[in-house]
Amino acid sequence: MELSEEILNRVEKKNLFAVGHRACGGCGQALAARLVADAAGENTIACVATGCLEIFSSPYPDPSWRIPFLHSLFENVSAVASGVEAAYKVMKKGPVNIIAMGGDGSTADIGFQSISGMFERGHQVLYICYDNEAYMNTGVQRSSFTPYGAKTTTTPMGNKTRKKNLPFIAADHGVPYVATATVDDYRDLQRKVKKALTIEGPKYLHILVPCPLGWGHAGDLTIQICRLAKDTGLFPVFEIINGKITNVVKVPIKKPVEEYLKLQGRFRHLFKKGVPTEVVAEIQTIANQNIERFNI
Amino acid sequence: MLKYLEGSHAVSQVVAMCRPQVISAYPITPQTHIVEDLARLVSEGRLDAEFINVESEFSAASVILGASAAGARAYTTTTSQGLLLMTEVLYCIAGMRLPIVLTCTNRAISAPLNIWNDQQDSMTVRDAGWIQVYAEDNQEAADLHIQAFKIAEQTNLPVMVCMDGFILTHAFEPVDIPEPQEVDAFLPAFKPQHIVDPRWPRALGLYADPRFYMETRYILHRALEKSEDVIKQVSADFSRAFGRPSGGLIRTYKLENADLVIVTMGSVAGTVKDLIDALEEEGKQVGLLQIGSFRPFPKQAIYRALKDKMNIVVLEKAVSLGRGGILASDVRWSFPRGERKGRVISSFIAGLGGRNISTDSLREMVERVCLEPVELDFLGLNKEIIAERDL
Numbered sequence: 001m002e003l004s005e006e007i008l009n010r011v012e013k014k015n016l017f018a019v020g021h022r023a024c025g026g027c028g029q030a031l032a033a034r035l036v037a038d039a040a041g042e043n044t045i046a047c048v049a050t051g052c053l054e055i056f057s058s059p060y061p062d063p064s065w066r067i068p069f070l071h072s073l074f075e076n077v078s079a080v081a082s083g084v085e086a087a088y089k090v091m092k093k094g095p096v097n098i099i100a101m102g103g104d105g106s107t108a109d110i111g112f113q114s115i116s117g118m119f120e121r122g123h124q125v126l127y128i129c130y131d132n133e134a135y136m137n138t139g140v141q142r143s144s145f146t147p148y149g150a151k152t153t154t155t156p157m158g159n160k161t162r163k164k165n166l167p168f169i170a171a172d173h174g175v176p177y178v179a180t181a182t183v184d185d186y187r188d189l190q191r192k193v194k195k196a197l198t199i200e201g202p203k204y205l206h207i208l209v210p211c212p213l214g215w216g217h218a219g220d221l222t223i224q225i226c227r228l229a230k231d232t233g234l235f236p237v238f239e240i241i242n243g244k245i246t247n248v249v250k251v252p253i254k255k256p257v258e259e260y261l262k263l264q265g266r267f268r269h270l271f272k273k274g275v276p277t278e279v280v281a282e283i284q285t286i287a288n289q290n291i292e293r294f295n296i
Numbered sequence: 297m298l299k300y301l302e303g304s305h306a307v308s309q310v311v312a313m314c315r316p317q318v319i320s321a322y323p324i325t326p327q328t329h330i331v332e333d334l335a336r337l338v339s340e341g342r343l344d345a346e347f348i349n350v351e352s353e354f355s356a357a358s359v360i361l362g363a364s365a366a367g368a369r370a371y372t373t374t375t376s377q378g379l380l381l382m383t384e385v386l387y388c389i390a391g392m393r394l395p396i397v398l399t400c401t402n403r404a405i406s407a408p409l410n411i412w413n414d415q416q417d418s419m420t421v422r423d424a425g426w427i428q429v430y431a432e433d434n435q436e437a438a439d440l441h442i443q444a445f446k447i448a449e450q451t452n453l454p455v456m457v458c459m460d461g462f463i464l465t466h467a468f469e470p471v472d473i474p475e476p477q478e479v480d481a482f483l484p485a486f487k488p489q490h491i492v493d494p495r496w497p498r499a500l501g502l503y504a505d506p507r508f509y510m511e512t513r514y515i516l517h518r519a520l521e522k523s524e525d526v527i528k529q530v531s532a533d534f535s536r537a538f539g540r541p542s543g544g545l546i547r548t549y550k551l552e553n554a555d556l557v558i559v560t561m562g563s564v565a566g567t568v569k570d571l572i573d574a575l576e577e578e579g580k581q582v583g584l585l586q587i588g589s590f591r592p593f594p595k596q597a598i599y600r601a602l603k604d605k606m607n608i609v610v611l612e613k614a615v616s617l618g619r620g621g622i623l624a625s626d627v628r629w630s631f632p633r634g635e636r637k638g639r640v641i642s643s644f645i646a647g648l649g650g651r652n653i654s655t656d657s658l659r660e661m662v663e664r665v666c667l668e669p670v671e672l673d674f675l676g677l678n679k680e681i682i683a684e685r686d687l
């Protein structure tokens with residue numbers, strides 16, 4: 001179908017994260033980045049860590065960003081954003097929204113020290129972690145956000161550990177606003193970005209972003225998989241405001257984890273001829289613990 | 297005004313007059329006195345800057361990268377392991393053409409752990425794309441910082457001012473500290489060129505595929521080479537404004553009639569000058585060529601100065617393990633191919649990990665190279681504590 005010039009212009013004007021980037025079809029991170037940029041608005045500086053998002057959105061000379069974009073390394077985006085904030089403060093420029101963003105590896109593993117420093121010093125920065133639960137940019141290797149049981153190229157028999165719980169680690173730093181979100185509920189995601197940007201000090205927003213390539217699902221299942229992640233209790237959506245868990249997204253009718261797992265190649269080894277192994281039962285236990293803990 | 301103070305404080309006072317807007321640092325010996333003093337000046341409201349206490353040198357370098365990209369004049373200082381921890385960021389700062397100034401209070405590298413002076417740290421990161429200048433004494437260490445901000449901002453290249461740890465940082469000597477208005481007149485306010493600003497959205501730090509990457513590295517290499525002119529000009533302007541020579545690419549001492557030339561950099565040049573004076577009284581003509589700028593490496597200036605000198609000895613406080621002298625190698629390659637024949641360029645590694653370089657040990661070096669060329673030797677080695685099998 002040919003799109004008219006007028007429609008194209010309208011699309012172009014609308015999105016601060018422009019079309020034409022090089023993400024895979026169905027990429028949850030690309031969708032999330034666009035929702036974040038549009039929610040934050042033009043008066044925003046995006047500091048981006050090395051990773052999928054940076055690679056598919058910033059090849060010279062075709063960046064996709066219509067807001068200022070700053071990238072340097074994999075593990076330092078929190079410190080870079082801290083420096084941008086300090087500069088704006090001392091030069092008495094702004095106010096401006098400063099958003100640091102990275103994947104799960106650059107947030108929870110190699111950039112963990114840096115993000116801890118940014119939280120602890122109390123910079124006026126919103127940190128967004130796009131969690132696709134492994135090192136996707138380098139070919140699906142395990143990170144500390146890889147869930148229990150998931151197969152990656154460095155956990156070929158399935159991951160034996162549970163996800164690092166960064167939202168709570170952030171909250172325990174005294175971060176006044178912590179939230180989780182998924183890309184299926186874009187209203188909730190954008191509301192959280194806007195809300196976070198009104199709050200003084202550091203903020204942490206953890207967004208689950210399915211990766212069709214790494215998770216082994218069809219590109220058109222991204223939204224459905226997000227819903228199942230919530231409906232099974234495996235990915236609780238909530239806010240932590242000044243240390244208190246609040247606004248938990250309730251799931252009136254819970255789904256068994258099998259429904260979530262069966263759609264994804266990374267969990268296929270957990271089913272022998274369609275019959276779930278005991279690992280599935282353990283994953284169900286994790287979901288049940290979440291349901292109880294968050295009163296989902 | 298002449299003040300009797302510690303080298304670190306001479307530097308911190310002068311850095312404060314350069315009005316950095318964001319300072320970020322992580323404590324490491326022997327850099328600490330500089331940052332402590334700057335933190336005090338900021339907290340007392342005498343320096344309008346943000347002082348960011350970070351959790352590592354890696355973050356210190358990253359914070360000033362961000363600050364500089366946002367348009368602030370930014371400064372940090374470190375040494376040794378801290379500088380090595382920063383390495384990845386150092387390359388990035390240069391590649392992004394951010395005019396940051398860093399003081400390296402030169403110190404040895406682990407292992408074994410050693411907090412004392414040599415220049416292995418800064419010389420190890422010589423290929424990062426930073427301008428590197430080396431101070432002889434505390435006066436020059438102070439003066440070089442004023443020049444460094446100006447050079448950085450004129451070239452869009454980061455500048456590392458190297459001063460020997462303890463030997464300079466912790467030594468008290470009289471230093472002429474300029475008045476703030478003199479520094480303001482010499483160093484105009486920072487006018488950043490490439491910054492992240494929502495009023496004019498642009499991207500900094502894009503990745504470059506094989507079609508573009510090599511050109512960016514070539515341009516950076518050329519920028520370093522071309523910065524020689526700026527380093528010379530800023531040094532000349534400084535001398536005019538402050539009435540004392542300081543900085544520049546190279547400096548010489550009693551070179552003209554010298555039969556033997558010692559090439560070195562940093563504080564040991566003072567000891568070398570003492571020796572040269574003593575030898576002169578004994579009727580021996582020895583001269584000094586002191587490297588002010590190690591990167592860019594002023595090979596043409598060195599060649600011009602040493603064209604007629606057939607006996608040269610390079611003295612340095614670092615070693616490329618498995619290869620030998622780093623500075624020696626650079627000096628050897630400063631002579632065009634046909635010009636190396638018949639010329640003796642000896643190489644001595646000295647003062648590693650704070651081993652004292654005395655005029656006596658230097659005299660031994662001079663006596664040896666007057667007898668025979670020395671491809672490579674370590675000055676002042678105590679062979680009694682080295683096992684036979686390790687020799």
